[in-house]
Amino acid sequence: MTAFERIFTPTNIIFMLKGAGYSLLIAICALIGGSVLGLLAAMGKMSKRKIPRTIANVYVEVIRGTPMMLQILLLYLGGPVITKALFHFVYTPNPVLIGTIAVGINSGAYTTELFRSAIQSVDKGQWEAAQTIGLSRIQTLKEIILPQAFKRILPPYINEFIVLIKDSSLLASIGAVELLHSADVLGAKYYNYLLPLLFATVAYLIMTLNISHLARKLERRLAESD
Amino acid sequence: MINAVHISKHFGSIKAVDDCSLHIRKGEVICIIGPSGSGKSTLIRCLHGLEIPDSGELYVNGKKIDFTRDTTKELSHIGFVFQLFNLFPHKTVLENLTLGPIKAGGVPEKDAVETARKLLARVGLTDKENAYPAQLSGGQKQRVAIARALCQSPEVILFDEPTSALDPEMIGEVLNVMKELADDGMTLAVVTHEMGFARKVATRVIFVDNGKIVEEGTPDQIFDNPQSDRLKLFLSQVIHM
Numbered sequence: 001m002t003a004f005e006r007i008f009t010p011t012n013i014i015f016m017l018k019g020a021g022y023s024l025l026i027a028i029c030a031l032i033g034g035s036v037l038g039l040l041a042a043m044g045k046m047s048k049r050k051i052p053r054t055i056a057n058v059y060v061e062v063i064r065g066t067p068m069m070l071q072i073l074l075l076y077l078g079g080p081v082i083t084k085a086l087f088h089f090v091y092t093p094n095p096v097l098i099g100t101i102a103v104g105i106n107s108g109a110y111t112t113e114l115f116r117s118a119i120q121s122v123d124k125g126q127w128e129a130a131q132t133i134g135l136s137r138i139q140t141l142k143e144i145i146l147p148q149a150f151k152r153i154l155p156p157y158i159n160e161f162i163v164l165i166k167d168s169s170l171l172a173s174i175g176a177v178e179l180l181h182s183a184d185v186l187g188a189k190y191y192n193y194l195l196p197l198l199f200a201t202v203a204y205l206i207m208t209l210n211i212s213h214l215a216r217k218l219e220r221r222l223a224e225s226d
Numbered sequence: 227m228i229n230a231v232h233i234s235k236h237f238g239s240i241k242a243v244d245d246c247s248l249h250i251r252k253g254e255v256i257c258i259i260g261p262s263g264s265g266k267s268t269l270i271r272c273l274h275g276l277e278i279p280d281s282g283e284l285y286v287n288g289k290k291i292d293f294t295r296d297t298t299k300e301l302s303h304i305g306f307v308f309q310l311f312n313l314f315p316h317k318t319v320l321e322n323l324t325l326g327p328i329k330a331g332g333v334p335e336k337d338a339v340e341t342a343r344k345l346l347a348r349v350g351l352t353d354k355e356n357a358y359p360a361q362l363s364g365g366q367k368q369r370v371a372i373a374r375a376l377c378q379s380p381e382v383i384l385f386d387e388p389t390s391a392l393d394p395e396m397i398g399e400v401l402n403v404m405k406e407l408a409d410d411g412m413t414l415a416v417v418t419h420e421m422g423f424a425r426k427v428a429t430r431v432i433f434v435d436n437g438k439i440v441e442e443g444t445p446d447q448i449f450d451n452p453q454s455d456r457l458k459l460f461l462s463q464v465i466h467m
């Protein structure tokens with residue numbers, strides 16, 4: 001039996017595909033969580049008041065100024081230490097969950113700028129008109145500003161999704177189930193890293209190339225509707 | 227109805243509005259005139275919290291407005307019409323009109339639509355309810371904006387140069403709508419360069435220069451018997467144009 005036949009059994013292929021599914025899932029959840037954080041931080045940055053502005057700035061600068069790997073390790077290893085010191089409470093962190101949260105927090109700092117520039121690209125008069133008809137700031141954002149900012153956000157937003165699919169591979173280091181981790185596990189099992197890693201390469205490419213292809217199609221469709 | 231008392235507003239070192247007091251009473255049609263950069267826009271925007279005055283007080287129906295809080299709800303019964311219309315481009319004409327009443331006013335959609343249709347008829351745009359703003363002419367956009375303001379059941383409508391961005395042939399249709407509102411007893415305060423409109427429709431004309439209210443009176447007093455040199459100079463320049 002060749003190495004190829006030994007490694008790419010149906011069971012192992014399903015094992016790897018499951019890892020790819022987790023990578024996608026982690027990226028989607030981190031993107032959603034990160035968008036909520038990013039939107040909040042963008043609002044904070046644009047706030048007239050100092051406290052929300054400061055909080056948002058510190059968040060963005062700290063996250064963007066430190067390595068993502070460090071953030072993941074801090075959250076994964078540091079979390080239980082902190083809860084033990086503060087509440088005498090120890091837990092075993094779930095790597096996928098903690099990892100997704102870490103990637104989401106990281107992504108939020110990058111989408112902040114995205115949201116902020118897209119929101120600021122909408123004419124100030126739109127905020128003013130909404131104010132004169134009695135809409136709150138949140139209503140204005142939801143009904144007036146974001147729908148208009150959407151077209152501008154979409155291309156870089158999809159790019160962020162691709163970045164997250166790739167970034168989620170960092171979670172292999174804390175043992176979270178995802179594509180790179182699955183490849184690593186198989187590699188160790190069969191003393192052959194090359195083939196599982198090549199499989200992962202192809203799987204990452206299939207995901208990222210398809211998504212950017214979809215993004216270009218969507219962009220074209222949006223451009224036509226102008 | 228709206229009473230602004232000793233309002234001032236700076237932008238950096240520029241005193242855009244300098245200690246202005248203005249009391250708008252029910253049924254009045256006030257035209258605010260003055261040279262470019264004199265602070266007319268800033269003054270009228272202060273009356274709707276679009277600019278927050280640095281000092282002075284604003285009373286609406288006797289109630290003092292606290293600008294340290296969110297004043298949006300409190301001032302939503304004051305209409306505002308912008309020079310550049312500020313319609314919502316991704317919403318149809320009808321949605322532009324009903325958004326405020328439905329989302330902010332809690333009016334049931336059916337009632338809001340019915341009111342909006344009536345008001346669209348009033349500005350002569352019944353056939354445009356499903357159009358998007360980009361499909362309208364400037365004059366039509368501004369009439370939609372007026373109808374949108376009317377949907378707030380406003381006690382007074384403030385206008386900031388409503389015809390300045392329009393092609394000459396469209397100015398008339400907007401001024402006509404405004405004149406009809408005035409004839410129906412609506413309270414209006416209008417920043418304008420349309421001296422003909424001010425003379426014919428205004429009950430009171432206010433001349434602003436350098437952030438200050440320099441002179442005010444009936445159209446006859448202001449246009450035929452100006453007192454201050456600055457107003458005389460301004461009028462001579464406008465008439466020469």
Ligand SMILES: Nc1ncnc2c1ncn2[C@@H]1O[C@H](COP(=O)(O)OP(=O)(O)OP(=O)(O)O)[C@@H](O)[C@H]1O
Binds near residue numbers: 241242262265
């Ligand atoms: N947001 C702002 N930031 C800085 N300066 C401003 C701002 N808005 C107005 N100003 C300044 O305040 C002064 C008054 O401006 P304002 O727009 O109120 O004048 P106006 O009478 O409406 O002029 P116009 O007839 O040209 O519309 C001007 O010197 C203007 O440059």
Ligand SMILES: [Mg+2]
Binds near residue numbers: 266386387
């Ligand atoms: Mg102006």
